[in-house]
Amino acid sequence: MKLLYNVFLLFIFCVLPVQLLWAQGATTAALSGTVKDQTGTALPGATVIAIHTPTNTQYVASTNTDGYYNIQNMRVGGPYTVTTSYIGYQEQRISSVNLALGQTARVDFSLAESSRQLGEVEIVGEQNDVFNQDRTGAATNVSRDQIENLPTLSRSLQDFTRLTPQASGNSIAGSNNRYNNITIDGAVNNDVFGLSGSGTPGGQAGSQPISLDAIQEIQVVVAPYDVKLGNFTGGGVNAVTRSGTNTFTGSVYGYGRNEDIIGKSVVEPREKADEFKNYQYGVRLGGPIIQDKLFFFFNYDATRFTEPVRFAPGSTESQIPFDVAQELSEYVQSTYGYDVGSFGAIDRETQSDKFFGRIDWNINDKHQLTVRHNVVDAFDDNISRSSDEIRFGNNAYRFNSTTHSSVLELNSRFSNEFSNNLIIGYTRIRDSREAQGEFFPQVTIFDPIADFEFGSQRSSTANELDQDIFEFTDNFTYLLGRHNFTIGTHNEFFDFRNLFINNFNGRWEFNSLEDFYNNNPRRVRATYSLLDNNPTPAAEFNALQLGFYAQDEYTASEQLRLTLGLRVDIPVFPDKPQENTQFENDFRNVYPGLETDRTPSGQLLWAPRFGFNFTPTEDRSLQFRGGTGIFTGRVPFVWLSNQFVNTGTILGTIDRRNPDSFVEDVNQLIDPSQPQTFEINVIEDDFKLPQVWRSNLAIDYTLPYEVFLTVEGIYSKTLNDVVYKDLNLVDPVGTLPGDSPDNREIYPSNRRINESYTNVILLDNTDEGYRYSLTGQLRKDFVNGLQMTLAYTYGKSKDVNSGTNSTALSNYEFNQIVNNPNDPQLSYSRFDIRHRIIGSAGYTFRYGANDNFATGISLFYQGQSGQPFTYLYNGDLNREGNFANDLIYVPRDQSEINLVPFSSGGVTYSADEQWEALDDFIENDDYLSDRRGQYAERNGARMPWTHQFDLRVFQDFMLEAGNNRHKFQITFDIFNVGNLLNHEWGHQYFVSNEANEIIRYAGLDDDGIPTFTFNPNSRRYNIAPFASRWQGQLGLRYLFNDRQ
CATH class of the missing domain: 2.40.170.20 (TonB-dependent receptor, beta-barrel domain)
Structure with missing residues (x-):
């Protein structure tokens, strides 16, 4: 196959001894820092050992002349125990170090001389993914706990x-x-x-x-x-x-809603x-x-x-x-x-x-x-x-x-x-x-x-x-x-x-x-x-x-x-x-x-x-x-x-x-x-x-x-x-x-x-x-x-x-x-x-005894401007061959739109009735009312703001049996909690294809002037019937030796 031939040629060409802080997509983490004595003097040649506790995987490095070390390509997560030693100095150990995906955690050591007889020094590590030297641009890490x-x-x-x-x-x-x-x-x-x-x-x-x-x-x-x-x-x-890991773990789970x-x-x-x-x-x-x-x-x-x-x-x-x-x-x-x-x-x-x-x-x-x-x-x-x-x-x-x-x-x-x-x-x-x-x-x-x-x-x-x-x-x-x-x-x-x-x-x-x-x-x-x-x-x-x-x-x-x-x-x-x-x-x-x-x-x-x-x-x-x-x-x-x-x-x-x-x-x-x-x-x-x-x-x-x-x-x-x-x-x-x-x-x-x-x-x-x-x-x-x-x-x-x-x-x-x-003009993006x-x-x-019971609650809120959409004519007004791309002109008064009678559902609407409805439609639309006498813009209109709260409540029951730990978990999620409290809250909205063809082009009259119709029953947008309701979801899970 031609593809495999190309792959082979490039593979031969490119295979060089080749690391990763981040690869094409991040897969690993890193650890760096300094080892110094208590006067701030660098200790070159100090040994740093990081052990991934769940698998006993070891990563070893030594400091350079500046007392600096850097360990690449480490497993994401943890916990890690990081130990440093240097001849003539007290060994120091930092535990509970967790590494975030695509980031370099910084762990610095300050060693005391052995003659001071301080005993073993062990510190619980604290990492901060906000204050991290790897961070330059915007990034968000989502941990397993989240x-x-x-x-x-x-x-x-x-x-x-x-x-x-x-x-x-x-x-x-x-x-x-x-x-x-x-x-x-x-x-x-x-x-x-x-x-x-x-x-x-x-x-x-x-x-x-x-x-x-x-x-x-x-x-x-x-x-x-x-x-x-x-x-x-x-x-x-x-x-x-x-x-x-070195421990057998497992889980059986199910989530459901109806x-x-x-x-x-x-x-x-x-x-x-x-x-x-x-x-x-x-x-x-x-x-x-x-x-x-x-x-x-x-x-x-x-x-x-x-x-x-x-x-x-x-x-x-x-x-x-x-x-x-x-x-x-x-x-x-x-x-x-x-x-x-x-x-x-x-x-x-x-x-x-x-x-x-x-x-x-x-x-x-x-x-x-x-x-x-x-x-x-x-x-x-x-x-x-x-x-x-x-x-x-x-x-x-x-x-x-x-x-x-x-x-x-x-x-x-x-x-x-x-x-x-x-x-x-x-x-x-x-x-x-x-x-x-x-x-x-x-x-x-x-x-x-x-x-x-x-x-x-x-x-x-x-x-x-x-x-x-x-x-x-x-x-x-x-x-x-x-x-x-x-x-x-x-x-x-x-x-x-x-x-x-x-x-x-x-x-x-x-x-x-x-x-x-x-x-x-x-x-x-x-x-x-x-x-x-x-x-x-x-x-x-x-x-x-x-x-x-x-x-x-x-x-x-x-x-x-x-x-x-x-x-x-x-x-x-x-x-x-x-x-x-x-x-x-x-x-x-x-x-x-x-x-x-x-x-x-x-x-x-x-x-x-x-x-x-x-x-x-x-x-x-x-x-x-x-x-x-x-x-x-x-x-x-x-x-x-x-x-x-x-x-x-x-x-x-x-x-x-x-x-x-x-x-x-x-x-x-x-x-x-x-x-x-x-x-x-x-x-x-x-x-x-x-x-x-x-x-x-x-x-x-x-x-x-x-x-x-x-x-x-x-x-x-x-x-x-x-x-x-x-x-x-x-x-x-x-x-x-x-x-x-x-x-x-x-x-x-x-x-x-x-x-x-x-x-x-x-x-x-x-x-x-x-x-x-x-x-x-x-x-x-x-x-x-x-x-x-x-x-x-x-x-x-x-x-x-x-x-x-x-x-x-x-x-x-x-x-x-x-x-x-x-020659399309610059306008708002669909993704604005x-x-x-x-x-x-x-x-x-x-x-409870040994913390064998746990109750948890978490809440997420998202509020944002409504999605952008466009007001269009239904029909090919400019005759360039496309029936759904002509932006409407927003009339200031009835003289600026040539409405003609039409019938729908057995009801006939006169031009005056249509204008009354259209004028009211425009006046009650924040976007259109500001565009009278102008053309609508592509993606210029917006649906209403949306607000959504999602809630999770869980209950854990844990049982120790020898060296094994069993946990049973019940979760209940409520999505769109606001709608549970008030049916007027939490509404979600949509417009089909993000385009509302509110005015229909009805062709030319006998004088060659474009004519239009407007359906008085037109809506600005639709309320999403399912997404606007609150929804519950029940979850059951059994975990064996799992930390979750």
């Missing part, structure tokens, strides 16, 4: 990345979630193809990438200036898995939830194979989830009458013999099974080897509805996903000066969609009352994705005096097969139910194969992303540490799309040099970085830190996959306006006597992967009573991001006719430069865009076990295209504009944070 004690609804990574103040949902630092990098045990665990909203494999099947019971610690980095961290312009999420522990609907009449179930259960076991030498860990985790799909016609949540939906269903059945499926209450099912296994081998005191394998097998039934949209049952699809992920990691310490970290990973992902019901065209009816959709889901009748990902990371560190030099490489090799033929079954649109019954379609689209022997051709290609870097981490003094590094990333595409010389000739005069076989291969993307950490006070109560540098990310490979099939030589496209009549058989649309048309996707010659220049500055300060205050600012300037253009669109021919101040540009009816092509979408770069955030955070750890944190973030993010879709055409046509879609507040508190009370 994972075990904080409330979690889905038992997902996202339930804990939300502890990062600069994160919102799956977005970090106001960036597209596709621009994050997620690693587990140092290996990529991204959805690198870019289709999953969660950003992880299996996300489209509703599954988590790994069981939470297999996770040891999580780290989120936003602005790390270590050059070993790369492949993101958003944030990096690193997690390491649990391992076995309709009996969930609140009633939040709108009148308040009704009990329909029957549903969500059960998660599993088992884990770990222990020694050979004491002190070889350890194992195993985990099995399962999810079984069935929930009702809300917004059934005729219900209080839906504005669609039951009889309207029933009439449509019966008409389609009697006229075309097709069953559209249920339009009433239906259930969707999600299921996953996860298997995880890990082996750790202490080869000797210099080398530790880890091998682990993770399997996720899942499926999810996908169907959604809203108050003004109904998808009939057979428009659903089932998404199937299976992932196998293997990692081998070798940590080596050759001497005090030389250490190395090697990671080799392989991931195999197989995804597919199954459309429900019989094969039938998708039909969408844009009626004034609501949208109706039935038929086979248009993206699911030819949709499969195979991914094979191999990666190789090696980092070598050389400690020379106070310099910590690192050289390394991180390389990823991809083998893709993507079968995706959108509209393979045909896609029909109608302006109204009346038009559908009268067989008067407004548009039909379809895609078909041009290959005689292959009706479903797929994009098959290999890709490589190579990274090389060097860095010096210089400890200038005990107060100042500087980091300076340089990284270069190189995308390589061994395969090219097919060349289409006919197309290139057709567009030679339109866009000279355009080629269909172009890829962004061979670009050298340089990323210099600088970071600093300065603590001016001896008691380390004040810390200044920050840095600046360039970060290079990935482009979701789905965006590049478009180029491999949309060359005009593999797939043909049909896009007709106002066709004669609806036909069921998509093959009847292919007329050999008519000229063929094609969609073309191409890429700019010097296209570069996403890059940002990111800088941050932070102050950490210890207030009275050991309260830690952090103030941190982050600014990111776009260097390279994506923008899409349609090269087949003619120039506008004027402005909107009439007396309205809305003078947007309009296009002629013949808007294509070349009628042989539907769209020619160019993927290009832009340097427009920025994002910034300012965060203030307070944290207090009390001696009695109480922990409290509170953080506020203000952030703003702007871009020209938020890149929320998977195809080139969708990213182009759904990017909302006023004028030329090929604005205001976000998070807080958490937890306390565990232990009592």
